Amino acid sequence: MRIAAEYSRIQRGALNRLAQRAWTRDSQRYFATSPRTLDRDALRVYSNLHPLSDRLSFVVEDAGDQQAVNLVLPELRADAIFAGIGTALRVAAGHARRQGLPLRVIGLRDVLPRDDKRIRALRTAVMAHTGLDSEDRLELVGREALLGLRVSPEDHWLLTHWTTAHAFGVARRLGTVTASTSIYLVQDYEPGFVAWSTDYALARATYHEGHILVVNSTPLADYLARAEKLTLDDDLVFRPQIDERPGRGENRSRTELTVFFYARPSKPRNLYAIGVAVLKAVADRVGDWPVPVRFVSAGESHADVVLGHGVVLSSRGKLTWDDYFSLIDQTDVVLSLQHSPHPSHPPLDAVSRGVFAVTNEFDGVRNGLSPLLVAAEPRIDELADAVVDALRSSFDQRVPTPGDGWLAALGAPLDTVLDALSIRVANHPGSGPRLEESTGA
Known part of the structure; x- marks a missing residue:
């Protein structure tokens, strides 16, 4: 999948260069x-x-x-x-x-x-x-x-x-x-x-x-x-426009826990390498838990990643809108990183559906939005601590509600x-x- 993504990137770059030559020729003629x-x-x-x-x-x-x-x-x-x-x-x-x-x-x-x-x-x-x-x-x-x-x-x-x-x-x-x-x-x-x-x-x-x-x-x-x-x-x-379709409610599996990593290797601001390192640290810490933890990624295709202890981060690539929300509904913690001031959609989608979201802090713009949104500095140990704590709370069924006013704190409705x-x-x-x-x- 990584080879296909790299080939697509190279092909797109070549097409852009050809398009630029065509534009230069046509504009000069015009x-x-x-x-x-x-x-x-x-x-x-x-x-x-x-x-x-x-x-x-x-x-x-x-x-x-x-x-x-x-x-x-x-x-x-x-x-x-x-x-x-x-x-x-x-x-x-x-x-x-x-x-x-x-x-x-x-x-x-x-x-x-x-x-x-x-x-x-x-x-x-x-x-x-x-x-x-x-x-x-x-x-x-x-x-x-x-x-x-x-x-x-x-x-x-x-x-x-x-x-x-x-x-x-x-x-x-x-x-x-x-x-x-x-x-x-x-x-x-x-x-x-x-x-x-x-x-x-x-x-x-x-x-x-x-x-x-x-x-x-x-x-x-x-x-x-x-x-x-x-x-x-x-x-x-x-x-941001949040899809507020009904979530999974409280019918959560106790036989395993799931971490969903929003992975976009081609976008530097999504901190892919840091996210993978965080998941390796998490796999180290939950290896002896009585309940297994599975790790799945979506967003862009990448090769599956061995996290250690026999655990693999399985890539599902780019999902349809419905499959994306279905995955969130099967998830206990969403790890979604974005090194920019916009809060980004996956953490907000998780919160809106009653799921813990762990993200990176950026200039103090994220912490305090919701009890379900945990913003840590983009350092491996701090983010791994946040994921492990959220997994433990989810297993113990200590999942808070999103809280009041978190969406209003992000701005007015678009129509307004x-x-x-x-x-x-x-x-x-x-x-x-x-x-x-x-x-x-």
Whole structure:
């Protein structure tokens, strides 16, 4: 499974390089033949900062074009609509409904499928996350349609992931886009996704470009305020979307205990190696218990791991939504690590279903949310202690309730925030200072 995952990563990298060459060729041809007057020297300054830097710089504003809400995504594929993109689709569709505008979903990296079956699958996947009642209100745009894409200067632009905010910023600096309403859906502290580098600096700069900031979770908003010295609107901070389907109740097996490790080896922030080391330490400590402890992982495929004492961490790879919740229902402790200020979904999903969750603390943003959520420093012994203590409490049937107010502490309901966003846009058109007036990060 690890070999297959590595092959997929290499293949994806090769395809991205080919796509970038195709974009460079097509954009240069468009530049040479278009009657538009784009400043070639200005574009040259920004175009090589990042592969997506200039992807919005060739759109054409037309006052006669129908106004829309433009959601800009790094990629637009049916198999890439995970939690972050799914949330972005819900936010964009909710805002479009409140504005009475159609929704245009723009993917910067990928070409839309050409055959009917695949494009239908993509439209179906997008519709399922937006809740729109008519496909007539939805337009999908891939990389191939960005050259000369017609938009209205009155459009609302909704950006998510720093690469899309960066691409929008370049287009606005070049004067290609003059729209005054830009909304930045911030779902994590994304400079932390990369090493200190050009990308790190570009990602930080996007927080200071005058967008209306809508933030996914109070812990993230608090961290942004501290780290970036931002003044955020509390009314525009929403709680993560938690699936609150019924859990397993109290019908728990006493014949074995289960630890579910949320494993994503390809995502450094999920601390995969630390998690495996923690489970090896746990296996050492529970080897002589009268009840066996089994260890299972899900999230991404990886080779099964021998933890010691005849115990193996069994990988189930990427699960369907229903299978994921079924696994939580069979679990006594979820170990889910994420070295970023967003609380992440697996620990919250576990808590909502009455299951212990052990995670790492990050800048003091997690401890105290719920009696079922144990946040320890990302050190092997401390996390292993937390897992063992939770296993013992689960076996002894000393499992507390999630507690009151833990979900409300993470932010307001999304619908409430979208209502507040509509008021913000109506009362304060425009998104703050123009880029040339911003001091940046």
